[in-house]
Amino acid sequence: MTTFDVERSPIPLLDLAEINRAVSAEIDLAWRDIRGHGRYVGGVEIELFESAFADFCGVEGAVGVANGTDALELVLLGLGIGPGDEVIVPGNTFIATVEAVCAVGAVPIFVDVLEDTLLIDPDAVASEVTPRTAAVMAVHLYGRMADMDRLLAVTGRHGLALIEDAAQAHGARWTGRRAGGSGHAAGFSFYPGKNLGALGDGGAVTSNDRELLGRIRRIADHGRSSTDRHRHDLRGRNSRLDTLQAAVLSIKLPHLDGQNSHRRAVMAEYRAALPPHVVPVADDPRSESVHHLAVVRARDREGAIRALEEAGIGWGIHYPVPCHLQPAFAEFTRAALPVTEAAAGRILSLPMSPTMTIAQVRRVASVLTGGRR
Incomplete structure (x- = not known):
């Protein structure tokens, strides 16, 4: 590209076409394999991606779900948070953070953010804790992690769940630890424009609590028992990462x-x-x-x-x-x-x-x- 081209060519906010073009041949091969085995939902690609993403985040496990909003809602459901509970959230976040809280019947308690980073203010969080508080949502906004040390101190002192909204923070670190591994659980989005983006909607929950992950997996699969697919132990829903998206994410993750x-x-x-x-x-x-x-x-x-x-x-x-x-x-x-x-x-x-x-x-x-x- 000439100097003139650089000075005149449009610059997109995000060049998604170019990002995907770099791995298009691998995606074509993956799609051919999926068409061959025919498991468009629940294919082996799901387990492979979940394992690779858990390793990447440095956590015990990951569960692929339909989107990032569902991921946060499923974490709340898995933790038993619902009507009568309060969840502290920052005012400066994407609407999905608050939607997830309201979807489970809990009450969002808005707090302000820090002046320099515009991330959730741990002192503001501490001032809003009440006997009804069940969790704090640490939103890692713009690709930067919230102050996990101070938030863990607050939630630990009061016995609260700390949930990471990591939808914009794939690979970010706080004092060396990746997003998704510091709180009780984290919700990720794989919306196409994310740092790790699918070719459609997708999401994941990560956690070091295998029991919680198992419960979330069952809720996301219609509440189905892990041992008998015809028995439904929980009141669940349908929120599954599909096979093609999992394959695409596995291709992109090493980059x-x-x-x-x-x-x-x-x-x-x-x-x-x-x-x-x-x-x-x-x-x-x-x-x-x-x-x-x-x-x-x-x-x-x-x-x-x-x-x-x-x-x-x-x-x-x-x-x-x-x-x-x-x-x-x-x-x-x-x-x-x-x-x-x-x-x-x-x-x-x-x-x-x-x-x-x-x-x-x-x-x-x-x-x-x-x-x-």
Whole structure:
């Protein structure tokens, strides 16, 4: 690609087509094998991926499920959390975190986030614990892990479950430990745009508690007994990872650490090149981020968006309306969350992809500086 092409070509927020193109031949072979054996649900590929993903996360086991929202809901159900219980959640998160809590009949208790990282504030969590609190949802947002040390101290002191919402944190680490292995259980999403993405919906639960994983597996398979498929011991549902998605994820998993490393290089270049009025959200030095998103605070967000659009550069906002201000959850809103609300008016997601070049990063930065479009 010539210098002119780099300066003029559109830059997508995420180049999903290019990511998948790199493994398209392997995916074609896997699809041929699946068509050959005909087990589109429950094929051997499921077990192979679950084992590989558990090893990757450094946990005892994993259960493939239909999507990331189901993963969180199934964790709550597996832990016996439901009506009468409260679950503490950050206001700054994707709506699915709160949907899962409401789906099991529990009450979401919104708390604010830390000013520097925009991740759940452990002190705010501690202040909201009541006799009805059953769990805390640690959301590893934007590819960065929440402060697991302080959250574990709070939940341990009060005997609460700590659930990791790791939908945006595949491969992230906190003091060396991967996302998905610090709490009682974690929910992952394999939505196509995730760092580890399928070709459709998919999700997984990870945990070091094999009994909990077994219960979640049964609930996700219509409550079916593990020894007699015609007996249903639990009131379950249908939430299974299908064979094709499992095969695709197994193909992509060995590339994930390398792709995450490239994302870190992209983010480092953003930090070096962006102008002072566009400031990346901070990373805690104890966390190794996988930068699912490149989130910045822009002093003039509307102006930044106009400049990006004029230059053919993709952008997003994650998320413009905090969960506690969404009409669907108005009944649970008890107080303002000033850090979350202030951030919602300034945050902006810049292009981030494991296929992104340093030249593209510099072009984005130049456009935001007011340079060449």
